[in-house]
Amino acid sequence: DVKVTQSSRYLVKRTGEKVFLECVQDMDHENMFWYRQDPGLGLRLIYFSYDVKMKEKGDIPEGYSVSREKKERFSLILESASTNQTSMYLCASTSSGELGTDTQYFGPGTRLTVL
């Protein structure tokens, strides 16, 4: 059974702080994703990665960066947190072959509040 874990369920940060959200998967998946989930807006893709040290921008990458130093770990970085980044952040992973055509397995989410 695929397990995707996220480092924190709840996080409270102040405006301007640097924030790290960590995601780890244990199924040797090549592809990993970061989304934010907002009421009325659904899930929006921030960044994704199809291999170690590789990254691709999603639909809303502004204000975010990512790091994929190891296959199992995909980090989302908010360089300088702002209040409009208050959201639920979801990490997901899929096996390779054709990126995106396999089932996405989601983590439990991190609810980030920026004060």
Added chain:
Amino acid sequence: AQRVTQPEKLLSVFKGAPVELKCNYSYSGSPELFWYVQYSRQRLQLLLRHISRESIKGFTADLNKGETSFHLKKPFAQEEDSAMYYCALSGSNSGGYQKVTFGTGTKLQVIP
């Protein structure tokens, strides 16, 4: 560009009534469509995908390419079906990578 539209934010039905959650998509190629579900205090998970052509928890969805729709249906709603439902489309982006786009979600509320 690919787009997924779920026109209803909230759908309330009585227990035992039929359910139809609407999903329309826009994509120039041949899409792969999915329905994901998120029950209260649980993580988002796959409900079904069109290529499997299977029924999960009594739900079915048929891809209609002519109407560019992938509506989710169940003949008799149960209270445990109350959840948030997301329609998703997998297609190729400009960089040649497969990309998944989600709709805005529909909250299904089954009234006892």
